[in-house]
Amino acid sequence: MPSTDASGSLSLSPLPCRGGLGRGALALLLLLAAPVATAQTANPYDKIVDATVARYHLPGIAVGVIENGQVVYTRTVGETIAGSGQKITPQTLFKIASNSKAMTTALLGRLVDQGKLRWDDPVTKYLPQFRMHDPWVTANMRVADLLTHSSGLPEGGGDLMLWPEPNAFTRADIIHGLAFIKPGYSFRSQYQYDNLLYVVAGEVAAAAGGAPYETLMRREVFEPLHLDRCQVGAWNRDTVGDVATPHRRDGGRNVPIPEDAAIPAITSAAAGGIRCDLTDMLSWARNWLVPTTAQLKWLSPVQRGVLQAPHMLIPVSEQRRAWDNTHVMAYGYGWRMADVDGQWSVWHTGTLNGMYSMLALLPDRKSGFVFMINGEADDARTVLGEALMKHFTAPGDSRDVRWYADALEQKAKQRSPSSSAPDTSAQRPASAAELARWSGQYRDPWFGDITLCPRDGKMHFAAAKSPTLAGTVMRLGDRYLVHWDGGELDAWLDFHAATASQPITLRMAKLDPQGDFSSDYEDLDFQRSGDCH
Structure with missing residues (x-):
């Protein structure tokens, strides 16, 4: 059915059609068969979409609604790339x-x-x-x-x-x-x-x-x-x-x-x-x-x-x-x-x-x-x-x-402070000298190899098979964390000394316990496997 685009002007959104009439032809027939909408027509879906886009400043969105088996509403708002002027359409891939x-x-x-x-x-x-x-x-x-x-x-x-x-x-x-x-x-x-x-x-x-x-x-x-x-x-x-x-x-x-x-x-x-x-x-x-x-x-x-x-x-x-x-x-x-x-x-x-x-x-x-x-x-x-x-x-x-x-x-304001990410404003790069004891190559049996090795006087973390997981080791109080170069969810680094039965080990955890579960650092169990080259 007709809907207004991001600028508020009236537009006809293409409807899904496979076989027989083309998308545009079917949409035109439906438009002619239905009462003509105007820009002033109250549309409950427009109100919902507009309020969400405004509240959260979304770069772009595509919305469709089906009632009793029929597509009754389609709406696209925003841009494929913020600031580009390239509008989202019903054919935009997400x-x-x-x-x-x-x-x-x-x-x-x-x-x-x-x-x-x-x-x-x-x-x-x-x-x-x-x-x-x-x-x-x-x-x-x-x-x-x-x-x-x-x-x-x-x-x-x-x-x-x-x-x-x-x-x-x-x-x-x-x-x-x-x-x-x-x-x-x-x-x-x-x-x-x-x-x-x-x-x-x-x-x-x-x-x-x-x-x-x-x-x-x-x-x-x-x-x-x-x-x-x-x-x-x-x-x-x-x-x-x-x-x-x-x-x-x-x-x-x-x-x-x-x-x-x-x-x-x-x-x-x-x-x-x-x-x-x-x-x-x-x-x-x-x-x-x-x-x-x-x-x-x-x-x-x-x-x-x-x-x-x-x-x-x-x-x-x-x-x-x-x-x-x-x-x-x-x-x-x-x-x-x-x-x-x-x-x-x-x-x-x-x-x-x-x-x-x-x-x-x-x-x-x-x-x-x-x-x-x-x-x-x-x-x-x-x-x-x-x-x-x-x-x-x-x-x-x-x-x-x-x-x-x-x-x-x-709800977010009521969360316990202990369940949110710590204040990291006081973090500083850890020196290669203070981490010399823990430097080297490490291996986890499912994630594979990483290195913790000096670079320009700092300690650098790099994952062999996940190049985005590379960053600088920082010190915050008496703990260490890795700050990823690519903006991923930062992680604690907890080192454990070697024992008679196993080498130095490294465990990790999300800085923010409420962070995305896909950053499953807690499941990693690294053991030191060699020196830095």
């Missing part, structure tokens, strides 16, 4: 991050329909080299267990082999490294989000399907569903065109995080490496809400039910209980689900280095929404998701964008 997981599980469901795979098959049937820390878990890990975040891996366990990018870790490295990551809880006993096992799931799909994950995703998902702009694997930004650049916040500004024109195939593709535009994401959503006959042949009703059925309970937070009156929350295969104000919702979010997204479905209403943001937007995503969801589940609720944003700010 990183959908962990929303990729549902596409990976759909691919696996296709293979199940084709008789090439079973959910209860052992992982070792397809990947004989697969090992978990516990041999019993290795033997009993099913394909389905890769998808429910209940393997025993600690939250975000091993994510430093995926991010930050670029890095040199391969999928073979991940499969090898899993054997050395100690479990954080017992197998199948609880929910703890991980990404590595979705990478493994992608390799299971490749083994069962007889082709690389990227090839299968294009052939089995993108092509039959006509997701024409979605990208996976290696591609070129300039050739594809209209690509959103991620941003970080710095001093109140949106600062672009540059990317090369040549986008490489990344190890994390099955867990979070797909990019799509708004038009394709709305087509993807409608495939779940109002599948056509052809789409029901593409993926059977049985497998659709399996993917979006509860498989592992997730604890319900106090905030979700208070805001949404949620009683049950669970994880399916690549989807989260919960009751919201008495209505069943199925959704997922995505977060990846300056990009945030959310796709939410209300299956019983054949309704839902999707949005993608090319900036740091943790709170913005929470607020926008709540406001859009309430439009369906509690239309009379007086809580709006401002209320949810204020509530999050108040």
Whole structure:
């Protein structure tokens, strides 16, 4: 339907259309058949989007809403690169991050329909080299267990082999490294989000399907569903065109995080490496809400039910209980689900280095929404998701964008000082002399090699396979930390003297205990392996 663009002028947003009439022709017919909107027409979605963009100063966003199976609203605001004048469009590609997981599980469901795979098959049937820390878990890990975040891996366990990018870790490295990551809880006993096992799931799909994950995703998902702009694997930004650049916040500004024109195939593709535009994401959503006959042949009703059925309970937070009156929350295969104000919702979010997204479905209403943001937007995503969801589940609720944003700010202020990052204003570079005892080469069995060696009178940390994790060792009081050159989440360094049975060891931890769980420094266990060269 008609909507206003960022400047407030009336524009017709293209609607998803595959086959038959082109996108523009179908949109024109819908416009002629409906009452003509004016710039003064009150639109509840515009109000929600405008308030969120203004509150959080987002660089760019694309939003789409489905009601009773039909796309009724699309809106794009902002720029692909802040300050460039290049406007976001419905064809602008965004990183959908962990929303990729549902596409990976759909691919696996296709293979199940084709008789090439079973959910209860052992992982070792397809990947004989697969090992978990516990041999019993290795033997009993099913394909389905890769998808429910209940393997025993600690939250975000091993994510430093995926991010930050670029890095040199391969999928073979991940499969090898899993054997050395100690479990954080017992197998199948609880929910703890991980990404590595979705990478493994992608390799299971490749083994069962007889082709690389990227090839299968294009052939089995993108092509039959006509997701024409979605990208996976290696591609070129300039050739594809209209690509959103991620941003970080710095001093109140949106600062672009540059990317090369040549986008490489990344190890994390099955867990979070797909990019799509708004038009394709709305087509993807409608495939779940109002599948056509052809789409029901593409993926059977049985497998659709399996993917979006509860498989592992997730604890319900106090905030979700208070805001949404949620009683049950669970994880399916690549989807989260919960009751919201008495209505069943199925959704997922995505977060990846300056990009945030959310796709939410209300299956019983054949309704839902999707949005993608090319900036740091943790709170913005929470607020926008709540406001859009309430439009369906509690239309009379007086809580709006401002209320949810204020509530999050108040919650942040009430956090205990001990749970936040320390004041680092007094830090200073540690001298090579004071750290001479600890200098050298170190090795962790899953992360690999690092060096702590003098450079220009200071001590420098460098990871062999993750070049972004390089920085200067600093002293803060009586402790040491590493300040990364690239702006990643800084980490404590805790050295332990050699004993009769083991060499010098190094443990790490996030400076901010509330920081992103993917910075899983706590799972590292370095042992000194040699001198600096």
